[in-house]
Amino acid sequence: MAGVDIVVETNAPEPVYEQIVRQIHEGVKSGRLLPGTPLPTVRQLAGDLMLNRNTVARAYKMLEDQGVILTAGRKGTFVRHDATREVDKLKASHAERAMGRVVERLMVDGLSRDEIADVFKRAMRAEGSKGQPS
């Protein structure tokens, strides 16, 4: 657990509370934030990041709604035991939504389902060959 840091950029296009949410997702996904790990209080994290408490509270609320963290009254906030599964589900649903938008757009452009599947396969192959020695 020691050494898990969070970095925010206040002038980035991504809102600060979303940066916090994303980095906690990444921590959970990578196994650096294990189930049951206590998280800092809203006051502590807001103070350390020199942010308004509402910003951190909003991030924590979002993570709580997503089922990634659990606030247990005065005991504090913890990573939920099923946080990894919840993060995976979130990422899958996010990917589905993104793909759905792309497919919709391509169909508007007149591509058939088979053509879209073909384009997708080619794109995946191109992505897979990136970084490989030619």
Place this chain on the structure above:
Amino acid sequence: MTEWIDFTVYAILTFGLWFVLPVINKHFIVPVVADRNPDWLAANSGAVTNDNRRFLWLSYALGALSLAALVWAMLGARPERWMLLRDINTASAIAGLMYYFGCALLFERWLRREVPLATRRRATLERRSVDDLVPRGFRTTIYSIVLLHLAVWVGVGVTGRYSTPAFWGTLAFQFAVAGILFLIARVIVMRRPGAVDRIFGPGFRRSEARVALIAQLTPLMNGAARLYEELVGTVPADVNRALHLAIVMVIVLLFARYLLLSGGRSPSSPIATLGRRPMTGAQS
């Protein structure tokens, strides 16, 4: 003859407070600004003066005045000389506290006005808890003693066994001091990691928390003496004097520890290694 002991203890505190502390404190200006915004510091290094002469000279002047008053009290042929020395030291210490508090406020004001917050900031996701810094048993013992002390005061008040009209004021003072010291201990646990942690190392917060906890016992010595006066009668002058000296010596010892932590001028001292340690707060 023994008044030389009082004089020596008070003179050491006065010297440390007015002559040594300001010199050390000026080394904190740059790291504190770097904590807030390292990019701004890099671009405006000229605006951050690390040698605030007015601040130093005023400290030295007030220190010289305090020392001169102590010498004057010591060399004159006066009855109860230790009381005069004690009162001069108390006045000097209170003036010192007010002076440093004022300087800290001015610096904070300048910092907030002139130095914008860094856009890139880092924090740990590790929860800070008093349990990690001070063993629960140790804490329970200290707080039990403090609560017992306050309960005895309340008990004496409720049963009407006090003997001076100043009793309730003193009782309120006991509660106020205990409350302030309790809050200080809480703030130490919660405060943002920054320059002092970089300078003194990762164990600083732990020793700071322990010192703050032990400090909660110091007003109890005086409180017990005042309670004795309420219940039994005047505390013998020697006991009063010894109590006051003991409190000042504790402060001097804590001060010496702080000096040892902050290091001298050797290249390996923590002060000299500033800037070579990783940042924990804002970062570029």
